[in-house]
Amino acid sequence: MISVNYIYQAREKIKPFIVKTPLIRLQNLDEYAGCEVYAKLENMQNTKAFKLRGAMNKILSLTDEEKEAGIICSSSGNHGQAVSYASKLLGIKATIVIPETAPSFKVEAIRQHGAATEFCTVDDRFIVTKQLAEKHGYTIVPPFEDDLVMAGQGTVGLEIMDENIPFDHVLVPASGGGLIGGVSTAMKESGFKGRVIGVEPERLPRYTKSLAAGEPVQLESQKTIADALVVNRPGTLNFEVVQKHGDDFLSVSDETMLKAQKMMLMEGKILAEVSSAIGLGALLDKKLDVKEDDKVCLVVSGGNLGFEQLEMLKDIEY
């Protein structure tokens, strides 16, 4: 299982390629959220999502032979963009296997960085990736089920700790569990006294169900507007870590996520992906018992969206 020291190593390794993102107070959201709102802005990371941290840590740890042979990953968007960007930067051949649910501007961004692309269904993506990896001798850079990837994502937690703000709650958007696994390990093993809480789409409560069952449970795939949070089963490695360090999980409806995204934009002045507004959504729906002077940190995990997606917010009221 990963440790905070393993995450410190990741931080040193990825430092030249990663931005220490701003953590800001967003007091204009307090009246809506019912607490003191802060945001860790991973939407301002290179490639505009936290995913570069984990991908970079994994890729930098490959042997020269592995780098020479090339890499592959499957991704609904942000991880693929991170791998594509990293591979270009490091001169490594990369292929991204993309589920057909991925929004087109994310596909374009992946191609812009120069990686090759392959398409398949959401359910087949890991199988197709494995087959191509075996056929061509590529190394797989997994989106979450990997200690190096999880440790890279955990550097977000170290940066939150650096700010020395006594947060009561840290809300982390969750899918396979790379971010919440890494962040909860980094913070809890650094002595954080508050709670680290995962937030997942109401239609895909894979952690809520798996934690209740005591083991990873596979849900049926569901459509959700949260295109970055579509995983239907916790990663096995991630589940163990989250079981140990995570405090709770909340779930949020698509409707509330859209409200939260629009509110974050119009009131908070921050443009986030709908998936990344899920933490604010949990507060809007009173899923978390907060007091007025509670300090809550929202991890805004990404900001990759096309201008046309703002159209969806037109008739949303909050």
Next chain:
Amino acid sequence: MISVNYIYQAREKIKPFIVKTPLIRLQNLDEYAGCEVYAKLENMQNTKAFKLRGAMNKILSLTDEEKEAGIICSSSGNHGQAVSYASKLLGIKATIVIPETAPSFKVEAIRQHGAATEFCTVDDRFIVTKQLAEKHGYTIVPPFEDDLVMAGQGTVGLEIMDENIPFDHVLVPASGGGLIGGVSTAMKESGFKGRVIGVEPERLPRYTKSLAAGEPVQLESQKTIADALVVNRPGTLNFEVVQKHGDDFLSVSDETMLKAQKMMLMEGKILAEVSSAIGLGALLDKKLDVKEDDKVCLVVSGGNLGFEQLEMLKDIEY
């Protein structure tokens, strides 16, 4: 003429009502701007613009009799909203004289805080304000031509100094000169070694022309998309201060401001008013000679815009 000590007094007075706004690094804009970009986020201020600082400093300095009689101001939007908000907070009767160029959502915001409203042409607004003030015994809270107002706006400069970042340039959106006057005084008298530069709409270069002439010059009123920067003559008090402490003025076209606004949103993930994107616009048009490692602070002066205004950005390319 105002001094940095006068601005320190303003800071103490307005502290309970004002947010110390974030100053963040926006490295995703570097490649477009050609330098290291930072932003002071006054769009996250209470009432979503810096204007509350000056208005609050002025209003808190009134005598009890003046407060009892009520206040009045003319404003294209943000100053009026600040005065309306402050007057509600302090229990003072307020009237806002609004030029017909003001966008409707700003008018609504002014009304929401409870102030009475009067409409007139842009050119008549100061005359109408004066007439109503005399008739009803109201005290005028000027948008810029006032030492207390200018000192309040100058607290933005003190907060920039607090960050201890060795900026090469600080770019300040300019209209009447309240913000650039206050910020340049605060920074230069605190020992700031970099340059404080005003940025104004190409269609209304009132400071560029006035500084060249050595005295305030009145320009013909012009329409500009920068609805918060429509003043056609520098304030007399402000001009003297800017002449002493300001380093230079740049001007930017409406077209470039829109590009900058869209870029700040889609690449920087920050929602600013079009007027407040003018500093980034100056960089995009290479109006400022910057080196790659120059540190440039953009004062993002406000973020009051309605969702429907995002429509204007739909076909803008950058």
